[in-house]
Amino acid sequence: MPAADLLTVGNLGESGLLARILPRLQGASALLGPGDDAALIAAPGGKFVITVDTLVENQDFRLRWPSGFESSGFDVGWKSAAQNLSDVNAMGAVATSAVISLTLPHATPVSWVEDLAEGFSAAVRELGATSCAIGGGDLGRGSEVSITAAVTGNLATDHPVLRSGAKPGDVVAVCGSLGVAAAGLALLDVPISHLEWSKDEQALVVGQRRPAPPLAAGPAAAGAGATAMMDLSDGLLKDGRRMATASGVVIDFDSRTLKVDAQRLCSAAARLRTDPMEWVLGGGEDHGLLTTFPGALELPEGFRAVGVVKEPVRGGLASGVLLDGKLPESAQGFDHFEG
Structure with missing residues (x-):
C-alpha cells in the first residue's frame, strides 16, 4: 500500500x-x-x-x-x-x-x-x-x-416562498453580498500570480471558494411576509429577470443602492481594469437572497432595499428588469451552456 x-x-x-x-x-x-x-x-x-x-x-x-x-x-x-x-x-x-x-x-x-x-x-x-x-x-x-x-x-411557514409572487408596489430587497464571488473568480482565472493578491483581493477569492449564504434570512423573510424570493446564483439582473418573468411584473433596480457593493471590489477591478458594477450586476455564486416585500412592511434584519416592483408597461416591457428606469446595457449573468 x-x-x-x-x-x-x-x-x-x-x-x-x-x-x-x-x-x-x-x-x-x-x-x-x-x-x-x-x-x-x-x-x-x-x-x-x-x-x-x-x-x-x-x-x-x-x-x-x-x-x-x-x-x-x-x-x-x-x-x-x-x-x-x-x-x-x-x-x-x-x-x-x-x-x-x-x-x-x-x-x-x-x-x-x-x-x-x-x-x-x-x-x-x-x-x-x-x-x-x-x-x-x-x-x-x-x-x-x-x-x-x-x-x-x-x-418555516405553511407555504414556500416562490419566485412568482412579486406584486407591483413591492420593495425589492437583497440579503448578502453582491459581486464578491465574481470578482474572486476573475482573480483566480487570470494568469497573474495569486502571490500578488492584496488582503482585500484574497478576501474576494475566499468569497468565491467558500460562499456564505445567509441561512437564517430565508425563514425570517418567509415569516415576515415576503411575496417572492430566490437564490442569487447567476447574477442580480439575470435572477431579477427570472423573478420578474415568473411574476409577470417589471423589477426596477436602483444603481445608487449598489454603490457600496461596487466599492468593495475596487482593488480587484483596478488590477483587472474592469468596471466593478459589472460584477455587482452580473456576477453569480454569492448565494445571497433576492426578495420582494409589501411596500409598507419593515424589512427584516439583514435585508436592504435595492429597487421596486412595477406594473408591466402597456405596449412596452411586459416583464423583465430595468436599471434606473432603463433597460440594462450589459451584465447578462452566468449561463452553464454559454462559452
Missing part, C-alpha cells in the same frame, strides 16, 4: 474510501444514516422541499487555476454544501438532510477526497444548518471530478 500522502482512490477502492470519508461527513443526527441503500429522513409537516446541484471540474471549479492557485477538496466540499443549502433557504425552508454523489478519477488523492468531506461538513456546521443530517450517497469513477448533492428542507 502506498504511503498515506500518495494514496489514490484507485489504490484504496470503494469500500476503503468510504471507510475514510463517511466518518468525516458529520451533520445532525439522522433516523438512519449512511450504510444502507437509502437514508431515512423525518418529514413532520407531511411535505418538504428538495434541491440538487452539481459541481464539475473545469466547468464549476478548477483543480489548478491560471493564477497558480490550487483548489482544495475542502473548498469544493464547502461550495457544494453552500449552494444547495442556499436553494433550500430561498424557499423559506430549513435544511434537514443531504446526500452526496462523487465521481472521481482513478488517480485522485485520497487525502483530497477526505478534505472534501470535511469541507462539506464544515459548511453545514459553520453556516448554521444545524438540523441538516448527512445521509450518505454514492461513489463512481469518471474522467473528471464532480460532486452532486441533494438537500431536503422543512418549510
Whole structure:
C-alpha cells in the first residue's frame, strides 16, 4: 500500500474510501444514516422541499487555476454544501438532510477526497444548518471530478416562498453580498500570480471558494411576509429577470443602492481594469437572497432595499428588469451552456 500522502482512490477502492470519508461527513443526527441503500429522513409537516446541484471540474471549479492557485477538496466540499443549502433557504425552508454523489478519477488523492468531506461538513456546521443530517450517497469513477448533492428542507411557514409572487408596489430587497464571488473568480482565472493578491483581493477569492449564504434570512423573510424570493446564483439582473418573468411584473433596480457593493471590489477591478458594477450586476455564486416585500412592511434584519416592483408597461416591457428606469446595457449573468 502506498504511503498515506500518495494514496489514490484507485489504490484504496470503494469500500476503503468510504471507510475514510463517511466518518468525516458529520451533520445532525439522522433516523438512519449512511450504510444502507437509502437514508431515512423525518418529514413532520407531511411535505418538504428538495434541491440538487452539481459541481464539475473545469466547468464549476478548477483543480489548478491560471493564477497558480490550487483548489482544495475542502473548498469544493464547502461550495457544494453552500449552494444547495442556499436553494433550500430561498424557499423559506430549513435544511434537514443531504446526500452526496462523487465521481472521481482513478488517480485522485485520497487525502483530497477526505478534505472534501470535511469541507462539506464544515459548511453545514459553520453556516448554521444545524438540523441538516448527512445521509450518505454514492461513489463512481469518471474522467473528471464532480460532486452532486441533494438537500431536503422543512418549510418555516405553511407555504414556500416562490419566485412568482412579486406584486407591483413591492420593495425589492437583497440579503448578502453582491459581486464578491465574481470578482474572486476573475482573480483566480487570470494568469497573474495569486502571490500578488492584496488582503482585500484574497478576501474576494475566499468569497468565491467558500460562499456564505445567509441561512437564517430565508425563514425570517418567509415569516415576515415576503411575496417572492430566490437564490442569487447567476447574477442580480439575470435572477431579477427570472423573478420578474415568473411574476409577470417589471423589477426596477436602483444603481445608487449598489454603490457600496461596487466599492468593495475596487482593488480587484483596478488590477483587472474592469468596471466593478459589472460584477455587482452580473456576477453569480454569492448565494445571497433576492426578495420582494409589501411596500409598507419593515424589512427584516439583514435585508436592504435595492429597487421596486412595477406594473408591466402597456405596449412596452411586459416583464423583465430595468436599471434606473432603463433597460440594462450589459451584465447578462452566468449561463452553464454559454462559452
